Amino acid sequence: MTVVTPYRSAVRGARDGFAQLLHAEWTKFRTVRGWVAAMAVVAPVVIALGLFSAAGNSSSCSDGPKVVPCPAVPLGPGGEAVSDSFTFMHRPLGEGGGITARVTGMTGIITYPPPNHDQIVNGLVPWAKAGIIIKESTRQGSAYAAVMVTGHHGVRMQHDFTHDVAGRPASAASPTWLRLTRSGDTITGYESADGVHWSTIGSVRLPGLPATVQAGLFVTSPADLTVKPNAVGGSIAQARFTQATAVFDNVDLRGAPPGTVWSDDQIGQSGTTQWEQEHKPAGVVSSGGTFTVTGSGDIAPIGQEAGQSIEHTLTGGLVALIVVMIVAVMFVTAEYRRGLIRTTLLASPRRGRALAAKALVIGVLAFAAGLVAAVVTVPPATRILRSNGNYVLPVSLLTELRVMVGTAALFAVAAVGALALGALFRRGVAAAVTAMVVVVVPAVLATASVLPLEVSRWLLRLTPAAGFAVQQSIPDYPQVIGDYSPQAGYYPLPPWAGFAVLCGYAALALALAVLRMRRRDA
Incomplete structure (x- = not known):
């Protein structure tokens, strides 16, 4: 009987590991000078356009015939830009004690400011506020906690500008009892319909409160903002001057240092306007234990209408993103055009892994280019804007890092999505145009x-x-x-939720591309 021994080659077979696939795809990319050059100009484009835009953007304010730097915007305890403008009747309060008062009603007026104001309208804007407040000091931006009756949002407890807790849905015309108590750094807010039965709205801690703070009555009323459609698309925002007046009684402050008296101040007000002199000046009128307080302004964070945001320095990002997506498309369609995709798939029969390796390589390269662009652009461009008199809205270090890393992640995911479209269409022009139509065009049209x-x-x-x-x-x-x-620079979805939508589309396109590669020959 003859025994046949199977032939075994002495040559070791090629390894189909993912690391080898990554190395192979990286080698393909770096050997094409056009792709390398295009990816290398991504960061310089963003940097140059960002610095050029910042250098050409200047701002100043007028003081009569003189041009002067614009006044600084107050900063809240968290470092955010805030509006802190209201009428304040106050008295010192120690580390233990509190204030109670009844708001018997609130009224208001709305009009354009002089000299071209329209007919005065009686009414309250939704976030007109009248209530009691415990504030670190009369300095704008200092820490505070307040309970209040609002124009159309019932009773609220707010603190440190960005925090808001809802109480009961009371009417501004109905008498409402309010109370704030202090125990060290802890402030607790209460409300009552009759002054006997009280319910807790919330309790907050204001770290670092001094031994003596200011407590009292306040009234403020923000501008009446209307957003109207523009004839050519978009919107136009118009703001009208407003004023609120509230009547308080049963005012009781416990825990005040001996010998202190009530004072009233216009916090954040530059002075009485001509309009107020002609109609109803802001301030406090006292009569037999009843206090009528009139004020305007707001106690709240302010947004992009007050200045430049750091993402405005990344104006070149859209141009650079187009370059990144075109390179990503060519990275895969060039192999189809030249027939080299067959070699790739022979070397790696597991087609999904081959496409995943391509996606990871182009994604990492796009991320690196976007990160360098953002990190090198944002800090110096922000300094240039400030040196030109522009007010740049302050953000936390974590937010600044999120903007820069998020920009890099945006480039990476868009590149992966474009690569997937290239694998689906197998034609460079069609894939690149589709990528721009679904990513860039909606962004341009929407903004x-x-x-x-x-x-x-x-x-x-x-x-x-x-x-x-x-x-x-x-x-x-x-x-x-x-x-x-x-x-105005706002997106309807939160930052990471919007980014998740882009990731979902990229993942879907990549899955469809893998499915097509598996079902159809190259």
Whole structure:
């Protein structure tokens, strides 16, 4: 009987490990000089356009015939830009004690400021506020906690500008009892309909409160903001001057140092305006234990209408993103065009792994280019804006890092999505045009005031352009009326939620590309 021994080659077979695939794809990329050169100009484009835009952007304010630097915006305890403007009747309060008062009613007026104001309208804006407050000092931006009756949002407890807790849905015209107590750094707010039965709204801690703070009555009323559709698309925001007046009685402050008396101040007010002199000046009128307090302004964070945000320094990002997506498309379609994809798939029969290796390589390269661009652009461009008299809205270090790393992640995921489209279409022009149509075009249309406001918002919710939300540094606040439109720099989704939408589209495109590669020959 003859025994046949199977032939075994002495040559070791090629390894189909993922690390080898990555090395092979990286080698392919770096050997094409055009791709390397294109990716190398991504960061310089963003840096040059960002610095050039900052250098050409200047701002100043006038003081009569003179041009002077614009006044600084107050900063809250968290470092955010705030509005801190109100009428304040106050008295010192020690480390233990509190204040109780009844708001018997609140009224208001709305008009344009002089000299071109329209007919005066009686009414309250939704976030007109009248109540009691415990504040670190009369300095603008200092820590505080307050309970209040609002124009249309019932009773609220707010503290340190960005925090808001809802109480009962009381009417501004109905008498409402309010109470604040202090125990060291802890402030607790209460409300009552009759002054006998009290319910707790909330309790907050204000670290670092001094032994003596200021407590008292306050009234303020923010501008009446209306956002109207623009004739050519987008929106136009208009603000009207407003004023609120509240009547307080049963005022009781316990824990005041001996010998102290009540004072009243216009916090954050530059002075009495001509309009106020002609109608109803802001201030406090006392009569037999009843106090009538009139004021305007706001105690709240402010948004992008007050200055420049750090993401405005990344104006070149859109151009650079187009370059990144074109390179990503060519990275895969060039192999189809030249027939080299067959060699790739022979070397790695597991087609999904081959495409995943390509995606990881282009994603890492795009991330690196975007990160260098953002890190090198944002800090110096921000300094240039400030040196030119622009007010740059302050953000925390974590937010600044999120904007820069988020920009890099945006580049990376968009590149992976473009690569997946290239593998789906197998034609460079079709894939590149599709990538720009679904990512870049919606972003441009939504922010360029050419579409109705709601259409713009839905584009930034449902298309991959939602990913640009990761660059937004200044949030919108539900307790502040503002022009939260894409044209004003606001996205309808939170930063990471918008980025997740882009990731979802990229993952879907990549899955479809892998499915097509497995079902159809190269």
